[in-house]
């Protein structure tokens with residue numbers, strides 16, 4: 001199934017994310033992290049049957065560092081939705097930890113993890129993080 005029409009930038013047949021400027025929130029370091037996160041998810045091997053939890057752990061580690069940087073940024077710009085947004089990061093962190101645990105026990109695979117992360121990226125970066133960018137832009141314009 002191709003989601004190209006409904007979401008524009010995700011092709012679930014091939015798990016490709018086309019990075020574009022609409023995803024920028026206006027802070028260079030956060031934007032670089034988002035791009036890196038997208039690259040990481042994109043490069044998760046889908047059919048690797050070998051048990052190798054490096055991918056999961058690296059993603060988990062990168063995501064948690066990114067969340068705390070993004071939370072600092074929201075704090076710096078007095079983002080009104082900081083608390084709700086931070087809670088979404090916490091929920092994802094818990095889910096990532098659960099994936100890592102289940103993967104260790106052989107209860108899930110990298111394909112499921114990649115699929116989940118794609119959905120998350122679409123919903124979170126596209127919708128939630130974009131709101132930070134919009135707020136930041138308006139705030140910068142109004143001075």
Ligand SMILES: [Fe+2]
Pocket residue numbers: 070085089124128129
């Ligand atoms: Fe976020």
